[in-house]
Amino acid sequence: MSVLEVRNLQTHFFTDAGVVKAVDGVDFALNEGEVLGLVGESGSGKSVTGFSILRLVDPPGRVVGGQILFRGQDLAQLPASEMRRLRGNKIAMIFQDPMMTLNPVLRIDTQMIEAVRAHDKVSAKAARDRAISALSKVGIPSPAERLDAYPHQFSGGMRQRVAIAIALLNGPDLIVADEPTTALDVTIQSQILAEVQDLARDTGTALIWITHDLAVVAGLADRVAVMYAGRIVETGQTDDVLTTPGHPYSVGLLGSIPGHGQRGERLTQIPGMAPNMAHLPPGCAFAPRCFNADERCRTDAPGIEDMERVRQLRCHHPLTKAGGTP
Amino acid sequence: MTAMLELSDVSRQFVKKLDSIEKLAKKLGASVSESCVNAVDSASFHIARGEVVGLVGESGCGKSTLGRMVAGLLPVSGGTIRFEGVDVTDAASADAKTARLRIQMIFQDPMSSLNPRMKVEEIVGEAAVYHGLTTRREMSAYVAGILRQVGLDPAYAQRFPHQFSGGQRQRIGIARALAVRPEFLICDESIAALDVSIQAQVINLFQDLRRELDLTYLFISHDLSVVEHIADRVVVMYLGRIVEIASTEALFDDPQHPYTQALIDQVPRLGAGRQTYRTIKGEIPSPLAPPPGCHFHPRCPMAGPRCTRDTPVLRNDAGRSVACHLHDGGTE
Amino acid sequence: MLVYLLRRIAQSIFVALAMMVIVFFGIYMIGNPVDILISPDATPREIEETMARFGFDQPIYIQFLTFVGNALQGDLGRSFVHGESAVTLILHYMPATLELAALGLIFSVLIGIPLGVYAGYKADRWQGRAIMTGSIFGFSLPNFWVGMLLILIFAVELRWLPSTGRGDTVDVFGIRLSIFSENGLQYMILPALTLALYKASLVTRLARAGTQEALVQDYVKFARAKGVSETRILFVHVLKNIMIPILTVLGLELGSMIAFAVVTETVFAWPGMGKLLIDSILTLDRPVIVAYLMMTVLIFIVINLVVDIVYTILDPRVRVTGGAG
Amino acid sequence: QDLRIGLAAEPSSADPHFHNLGPNNQLRRNMFESLVGSDEQQKLFPQLATSWRPLDDTRWEFKLREGVTFSDGSAFDAYDVVYSVCRIPGVPDSPSLFTTYTKAIKDFEVPDPMTLIVHTAAPYPLLPTEFSTWGIISAKANGVDGASIDFSPEGCGDLAYPESQAFNEGAAAIGTGPFLLESFRRGEGIELVRNPDYWGDAAPWERVSMKPLTSDGPRVAALFAGDVDFIENPPLQDLERINSEGGLQVVQGISNRVIYLHMDHEQEPSPMITGTDGKNPLKDVRVREALSIAINRDAIVDRIMGGVAVAAGELLPAGMFGAHEDGAMPPAPYDADRAQALLAEAGYPDGFGITIGTPNDRYINDAQVAQAVAQMWARIGVTTEIDAVTASTFFSRRNAYEFSVYLAGWGAGTGEMSSPIKALVATRDGDRGYGGTNRGQYSNPEVDDLLTKALATVDDDARQELLRESSRVAMADWAILPLHFEVTPWAMTDKITYAPRVDQYTLPASIKPVQ
Amino acid sequence: MLIGFVAISAHLLRGRGRQFFNGPVAYVAAGSLLLLVVLALFANEIAPQNPYDLRQLDIMDGRLPPGSTTFDGAMTYHLGTDEQGRDILSGILYGLRVSLSVAIIATLVAMAIGVVVGIYAAWAGGRVETILMRLVDLQLSFPSILVALMLMAAFGRGLDKVVIALIIVQWAYYARTVRGTALSEARKEYIDAARGLGLPVRRIIFRHLLPNCIPPLLVISTVQIANTIVLESSLSFLGVGVPITRPSLGLLIANGYDYMLSGQYWMSMYPGVALLAIVASINLVGDRLRDTLNPRLRK
Ligand SMILES: Nc1ncnc2c1ncn2[C@@H]1O[C@H](COP(=O)(O)OP(=O)(O)OP(=O)(O)O)[C@@H](O)[C@H]1O
Ligand SMILES: Nc1ncnc2c1ncn2[C@@H]1O[C@H](COP(=O)(O)OP(=O)(O)OP(=O)(O)O)[C@@H](O)[C@H]1O
Ligand SMILES: [Mg+2]
Numbered sequence A: 001m002s003v004l005e006v007r008n009l010q011t012h013f014f015t016d017a018g019v020v021k022a023v024d025g026v027d028f029a030l031n032e033g034e035v036l037g038l039v040g041e042s043g044s045g046k047s048v049t050g051f052s053i054l055r056l057v058d059p060p061g062r063v064v065g066g067q068i069l070f071r072g073q074d075l076a077q078l079p080a081s082e083m084r085r086l087r088g089n090k091i092a093m094i095f096q097d098p099m100m101t102l103n104p105v106l107r108i109d110t111q112m113i114e115a116v117r118a119h120d121k122v123s124a125k126a127a128r129d130r131a132i133s134a135l136s137k138v139g140i141p142s143p144a145e146r147l148d149a150y151p152h153q154f155s156g157g158m159r160q161r162v163a164i165a166i167a168l169l170n171g172p173d174l175i176v177a178d179e180p181t182t183a184l185d186v187t188i189q190s191q192i193l194a195e196v197q198d199l200a201r202d203t204g205t206a207l208i209w210i211t212h213d214l215a216v217v218a219g220l221a222d223r224v225a226v227m228y229a230g231r232i233v234e235t236g237q238t239d240d241v242l243t244t245p246g247h248p249y250s251v252g253l254l255g256s257i258p259g260h261g262q263r264g265e266r267l268t269q270i271p272g273m274a275p276n277m278a279h280l281p282p283g284c285a286f287a288p289r290c291f292n293a294d295e296r297c298r299t300d301a302p303g304i305e306d307m308e309r310v311r312q313l314r315c316h317h318p319l320t321k322a323g324g325t326p
Numbered sequence B: 001m002t003a004m005l006e007l008s009d010v011s012r013q014f015v016k017k018l019d020s021i022e023k024l025a026k027k028l029g030a031s032v033s034e035s036c037v038n039a040v041d042s043a044s045f046h047i048a049r050g051e052v053v054g055l056v057g058e059s060g061c062g063k064s065t066l067g068r069m070v071a072g073l074l075p076v077s078g079g080t081i082r083f084e085g086v087d088v089t090d091a092a093s094a095d096a097k098t099a100r101l102r103i104q105m106i107f108q109d110p111m112s113s114l115n116p117r118m119k120v121e122e123i124v125g126e127a128a129v130y131h132g133l134t135t136r137r138e139m140s141a142y143v144a145g146i147l148r149q150v151g152l153d154p155a156y157a158q159r160f161p162h163q164f165s166g167g168q169r170q171r172i173g174i175a176r177a178l179a180v181r182p183e184f185l186i187c188d189e190s191i192a193a194l195d196v197s198i199q200a201q202v203i204n205l206f207q208d209l210r211r212e213l214d215l216t217y218l219f220i221s222h223d224l225s226v227v228e229h230i231a232d233r234v235v236v237m238y239l240g241r242i243v244e245i246a247s248t249e250a251l252f253d254d255p256q257h258p259y260t261q262a263l264i265d266q267v268p269r270l271g272a273g274r275q276t277y278r279t280i281k282g283e284i285p286s287p288l289a290p291p292p293g294c295h296f297h298p299r300c301p302m303a304g305p306r307c308t309r310d311t312p313v314l315r316n317d318a319g320r321s322v323a324c325h326l327h328d329g330g331t332e
Numbered sequence C: 001m002l003v004y005l006l007r008r009i010a011q012s013i014f015v016a017l018a019m020m021v022i023v024f025f026g027i028y029m030i031g032n033p034v035d036i037l038i039s040p041d042a043t044p045r046e047i048e049e050t051m052a053r054f055g056f057d058q059p060i061y062i063q064f065l066t067f068v069g070n071a072l073q074g075d076l077g078r079s080f081v082h083g084e085s086a087v088t089l090i091l092h093y094m095p096a097t098l099e100l101a102a103l104g105l106i107f108s109v110l111i112g113i114p115l116g117v118y119a120g121y122k123a124d125r126w127q128g129r130a131i132m133t134g135s136i137f138g139f140s141l142p143n144f145w146v147g148m149l150l151i152l153i154f155a156v157e158l159r160w161l162p163s164t165g166r167g168d169t170v171d172v173f174g175i176r177l178s179i180f181s182e183n184g185l186q187y188m189i190l191p192a193l194t195l196a197l198y199k200a201s202l203v204t205r206l207a208r209a210g211t212q213e214a215l216v217q218d219y220v221k222f223a224r225a226k227g228v229s230e231t232r233i234l235f236v237h238v239l240k241n242i243m244i245p246i247l248t249v250l251g252l253e254l255g256s257m258i259a260f261a262v263v264t265e266t267v268f269a270w271p272g273m274g275k276l277l278i279d280s281i282l283t284l285d286r287p288v289i290v291a292y293l294m295m296t297v298l299i300f301i302v303i304n305l306v307v308d309i310v311y312t313i314l315d316p317r318v319r320v321t322g323g324a325g
Numbered sequence D: 001q002d003l004r005i006g007l008a009a010e011p012s013s014a015d016p017h018f019h020n021l022g023p024n025n026q027l028r029r030n031m032f033e034s035l036v037g038s039d040e041q042q043k044l045f046p047q048l049a050t051s052w053r054p055l056d057d058t059r060w061e062f063k064l065r066e067g068v069t070f071s072d073g074s075a076f077d078a079y080d081v082v083y084s085v086c087r088i089p090g091v092p093d094s095p096s097l098f099t100t101y102t103k104a105i106k107d108f109e110v111p112d113p114m115t116l117i118v119h120t121a122a123p124y125p126l127l128p129t130e131f132s133t134w135g136i137i138s139a140k141a142n143g144v145d146g147a148s149i150d151f152s153p154e155g156c157g158d159l160a161y162p163e164s165q166a167f168n169e170g171a172a173a174i175g176t177g178p179f180l181l182e183s184f185r186r187g188e189g190i191e192l193v194r195n196p197d198y199w200g201d202a203a204p205w206e207r208v209s210m211k212p213l214t215s216d217g218p219r220v221a222a223l224f225a226g227d228v229d230f231i232e233n234p235p236l237q238d239l240e241r242i243n244s245e246g247g248l249q250v251v252q253g254i255s256n257r258v259i260y261l262h263m264d265h266e267q268e269p270s271p272m273i274t275g276t277d278g279k280n281p282l283k284d285v286r287v288r289e290a291l292s293i294a295i296n297r298d299a300i301v302d303r304i305m306g307g308v309a310v311a312a313g314e315l316l317p318a319g320m321f322g323a324h325e326d327g328a329m330p331p332a333p334y335d336a337d338r339a340q341a342l343l344a345e346a347g348y349p350d351g352f353g354i355t356i357g358t359p360n361d362r363y364i365n366d367a368q369v370a371q372a373v374a375q376m377w378a379r380i381g382v383t384t385e386i387d388a389v390t391a392s393t394f395f396s397r398r399n400a401y402e403f404s405v406y407l408a409g410w411g412a413g414t415g416e417m418s419s420p421i422k423a424l425v426a427t428r429d430g431d432r433g434y435g436g437t438n439r440g441q442y443s444n445p446e447v448d449d450l451l452t453k454a455l456a457t458v459d460d461d462a463r464q465e466l467l468r469e470s471s472r473v474a475m476a477d478w479a480i481l482p483l484h485f486e487v488t489p490w491a492m493t494d495k496i497t498y499a500p501r502v503d504q505y506t507l508p509a510s511i512k513p514v515q
Numbered sequence E: 001m002l003i004g005f006v007a008i009s010a011h012l013l014r015g016r017g018r019q020f021f022n023g024p025v026a027y028v029a030a031g032s033l034l035l036l037v038v039l040a041l042f043a044n045e046i047a048p049q050n051p052y053d054l055r056q057l058d059i060m061d062g063r064l065p066p067g068s069t070t071f072d073g074a075m076t077y078h079l080g081t082d083e084q085g086r087d088i089l090s091g092i093l094y095g096l097r098v099s100l101s102v103a104i105i106a107t108l109v110a111m112a113i114g115v116v117v118g119i120y121a122a123w124a125g126g127r128v129e130t131i132l133m134r135l136v137d138l139q140l141s142f143p144s145i146l147v148a149l150m151l152m153a154a155f156g157r158g159l160d161k162v163v164i165a166l167i168i169v170q171w172a173y174y175a176r177t178v179r180g181t182a183l184s185e186a187r188k189e190y191i192d193a194a195r196g197l198g199l200p201v202r203r204i205i206f207r208h209l210l211p212n213c214i215p216p217l218l219v220i221s222t223v224q225i226a227n228t229i230v231l232e233s234s235l236s237f238l239g240v241g242v243p244i245t246r247p248s249l250g251l252l253i254a255n256g257y258d259y260m261l262s263g264q265y266w267m268s269m270y271p272g273v274a275l276l277a278i279v280a281s282i283n284l285v286g287d288r289l290r291d292t293l294n295p296r297l298r299k
């Protein structure tokens, strides 16, 4: 049963320099307890996709099309007040920079209790207890005392744990995590990853994990979606996509990453650079950088091709036949 | 193999002294005190000509400080740095000045490392003209050559930095360094700010240049997979101290220091399948108040009483150096 | 904290000393107070005697040393004009100025913060722009001009408020204040408003900038993601954040408010120390000018101290480091 | 009944002897009286003395008023006068002592408590006038037994005197005047209440509050707004509006203050004259005349002074002691053509350059008047600049002879011609106290002689003629260029009225409710 | 200097015109600023009268209401005259020039001093920096109007003295700003790069550091010019500013202020409107500049 189904999501920014189609037709679905890794280079629209789901896109951005079906209910059509009731309750979000996501002048307890009381009319005491248990769940020692602290009294990793604890407070069905470990050191990152893995398993919460680091996704996600220029170009089981990428971009991306045992070899590189989202080329946005592109790629935008039940590609010349090798 | 660059006991402290007012306040009972960070603590290693040495460690461990001392941008607090046998510790001496020019640095942030109000041609050519490597008249041609070398269209010479993408800017930074014909490049997180696909382009460029120009690198990064890919030898730092030095293969196959082990263990890897993360516990301590003895002992699964007491020394054993009591008589 | 305070004191003392030297020698250069104080009927002999009585017959450096010597013993001299201790004189005038500045400050906060937050919230709408443009006009209007217009409108034409001077006062701990009496408050409204206008614009702009900036911060987005209501975001998350810079600036501005009271007091004939200063400058009443300087320095030190304390209360981040930064 | 007054200048102290300054003297007259009073025209009248007469050249006898008590109840007698004169030279920190008016006193004689005989060193006709300028305080109230005072001009031995502060606080403010001082609050106001035991006619006001409103605009605004009933010195330009506003009126009268231009008669080269090769053209009487007749005094009175001034032909308005009868000494006639001719005759056909020094905050429209003069001089070829500075700077610079021509004003404190002649045109002489404000350093022995003679003539008619003569001589020599006499306006509601005073004082006791 | 100033601003605004002119207010502000500056520059060509030339004034024409003509009908006083017979319109034009040039000169000189001190302090560091910055704090810990008042009290009145006082009041402000910018710029890697390339210190300061420290100042200085105009007019209003024969806007207002209640509003009303117009348009333009150049608000 899918928790979330996004269909043809379009989020555009109406800037002075023109319309930036940051998300331009994204489709994916997510089942209960599933972890979806959303990867792609900077500016490909990952964050905007995440914000769109929570309807938190800042002006001049707007969701201009598509459906966001959360348990069958279209979030795109929901009145603002209803949406607010869902946020932090059924759908939670975690941000990249743990220094910035907690309000520096409010104590942790204020920030946690308000999250509880925004949805449940419980006593402050009860809300506090819930905050304490959430903090201990994410591995913060002596949570009761730590509640009285201010964010700056925590280290980066701790802060990110607090943010995760806040996301967990109301037992959400879905968490959107936008690069929550990118700003952290490797050792801290792996601590958090371990924590999240356990939590997702225990609570059955569905998770969208946004990152630009394929390696992180490899270890964490059930399925992975690769974004390029506002579109998902490939989705599939993590192992499948990583071992047998079907889209030339996925291939390029994987090739760019220095792997174990390839010391000193030349990396395969994707030529050129990411396109300007305000002036996307017609046809396939990746065509100018694609080694495999032809005329058709430059004029027609490819549609989604279901390769398998769970494998989808957006390419005129996919490198993988169903289940096959390139 | 003779060492091109040799560091012995190089240290750097950042001391915040009290000014007269603060001293007065202290006398009056205020809780102000001098603060001292041992950003780099007795680092000794060498780099041979043509070698690529990776320098890894978590943030704040002193990698940049070390790199900047080698580049002559930061005076050392103690120890000596020799380049091709010349003592360049004191950056102001005449010998050091000429030697220093052969050491160039590539920076992390491709935006802030370029002067936003200068054209590419000036950025790249200025120092070369100043040092007499070319003349003002021939500068254009000289710059064009170097731009081509780093894979940029010479037609870009008249543009300003903000008109380029991150990867292109990084190439301009590299071109600027190459313009004074260096032999030794320090790359401080030079690719960290770039997108994955662009990272690959720049890594390839570094390797091409190394081959073509016979360059030597000190490659600073916190990204172990990149270091593994590019470096011949790796130096691992933790809180200002070198904890391990080994050839890349040896280090990644058989890390000896518990910190190195943890680090390598925890790098997320492609193709490893769904991982279960094992973690080292604890946070990175504040460099202002590092733990006594071995800095790593509070997080070390194998720490013993001795680790809290004695500072381990870096012992060289068959081309590998480790600073750990486990390899030096036990932790008891 | 202590460090900050000490630094502040040291600085202010420096300023005061430098100013004292400039003023002392400057006034000596431009004129002789006796020339304007003495009756025109006085004979040259009487003038000389008067000069001697004030010590003006001595070389300037001796006069200066005497002055510094006395100042070190806390005696800033007697006013030439009023014959009273300059410090007493200033203390006499000070409450009027301080309460005026305080009311001005209150006005500017009451006007500025709501306008600013609203303008920040509606930054790209016409409401926001109108407020911003309006605030620029608030910035640009010279103080004296505003005062005059207010008198014309509210006192002369509409006759709603008294025009000038100070109304009834009430004794509060031996200090006579008009802010607590209804009649006195009426007299304060126009001058305080005049004084507040500039600061209100400043606060509006600060509040708007702060709100605008805070609204795009991740913590606001995170609060929204938690499902917290917009009202709470604006009045808890945003307001608490912007109050810190605003209060800091305002505290420091209180000093300049006291200084700018010079102009307002002239226009409104408000018997504060600003008017005393202007009068003293015009009559070359050196001890009063210098004492004014010293007293303002003292006020500034106190204000800064209070600002710092408030700052630490509001901003948890400085509490740990002790505000030394 | 209450009266609220807006003052144009604030007294610096309530001590009657602290500061010889207009606002202080004005305030003093409410609480402290003199032996001799001076009326609206500065004519003397009996106040605490009922009569006075010269006994001989150097002795004056004053008969004192019976039954006068100070506000503390003690009776007034001759010893209080002696005590007051003893205090005058010793007021600490006084910026301007009243010794100017007491220095003629050599000794006192008190034959009985109600008679006072004053000795002077030389014949001194001005003595009664000077006795109107300082207030009398009570010896008894300050614990001094009057009979024991051993008077001498150098000092009266160890006597207890009140401190200035004690007057401001009210404790020492014990006088015989029509009002009692209730409070003196610097910057805020002065409260007076009626003296119920006043010897003369009771003041028409139960209570008088005087607020210092030193800026013109706010002061007149306060009157419009009804915050005060009476203001001093309403700005000239507002007079019309005040008159046309229902319920308000203006009362005005000529003052004893003349606005004049003084010229450098001494220095060569003179500091602010250009284009004359170092010569000082002002030494030439033709040039002085030219400059004078180039000034259109009527235009200045009309335009700058709003008609509220009287063009001056000498230094004291007609009708005052020593001044000519009305019309006998008219202002210099405006004649630009003749002025130009005179300049040419004197050897300056193309004029020269000059700068007028003027204060800008001392007299009514002072800097504007100077500007107007500059305009007029410019028209006869004398290129004129203005150096307008604040009064304090102006006087210091003037006293240092930095100006070649300066604009200033003189109010005849004694109300007779001897005052301006002695101060402004008599040859500077420190010993005799001549020429104290003669910063043009004019010197004419004939004027000096006439003045000296007048000052030693006790007979009023003879003295008046001598003074007129001295004025005639000085004016004929264009020694100084009088411009106009200020006219002092007062504005008030039409429920009250005030008789204008030449000394420009505002005395609440003389402000009368209209029946 | 002014031209350079405008040129740099124009350079900075390159390509952001649309962002700058985002609404009628910006057009009105820029337009009226331009107009006022031109009027001030060509005051002697435009003004019907030279109000500083006493020969051209006639006190018989004093205090005429707007629209009156001279005695011989040769000239119309569109905005009336003051008590000297000075044409208010001409007075405003010349006064505008005085006010503007006093403010601009004072601001530019103060800026130059501030830049030198600020950069030097930032680069030298250590004791030099401490001393210089203490000096700056010292200056800044006193409100500008007080400092100016004291200086005017000490120097006396006069155009040159006003300028000096305004410079003294302002320089520290720039020094502090520049030092802040310079410190943050000096921390940027392009400065390190220049050092690493062995370029001499002078060159690094002048070619690399300095050009990058100036732009933020421009925005500040526009607003500062406006503040300076107001400060100068306040000083003149208080009677310690420019000389009476060469009135600035502030002095014109102060002179006319006395006539305000008597219905002769034009003497101070029109100069006041002119002052408001110039200050407000400078501020509005500065505000737009700030918004346009602020990277954080850039869209
Ligand atoms: N407020 C905005 N105004 C205009 N364009 C925007 C705005 N926010 C995002 N965009 C555009 O939307 C596109 C997608 O941005 P998004 O933040 O989703 O990228 P991302 O994949 O999350 O990148 P990163 O890895 O850097 O976080 C980008 O091209 C960006 O320029
Ligand atoms: N100028 C300075 N003044 C004071 N402390 C400094 C200074 N520069 C660096 N440090 C301190 O020295 C330590 C080492 O810093 P350094 O920048 O060398 O670390 P790094 O390993 O490069 O970290 P990162 O991976 O974050 O770049 C840190 O604790 C830092 O706070
Ligand atoms: Mg993102």
Ligand SMILES: [Mg+2]
Residues within 6 Å of the ligand: B063, B064, B065, B188, B189
């Ligand atoms: Mg670093």
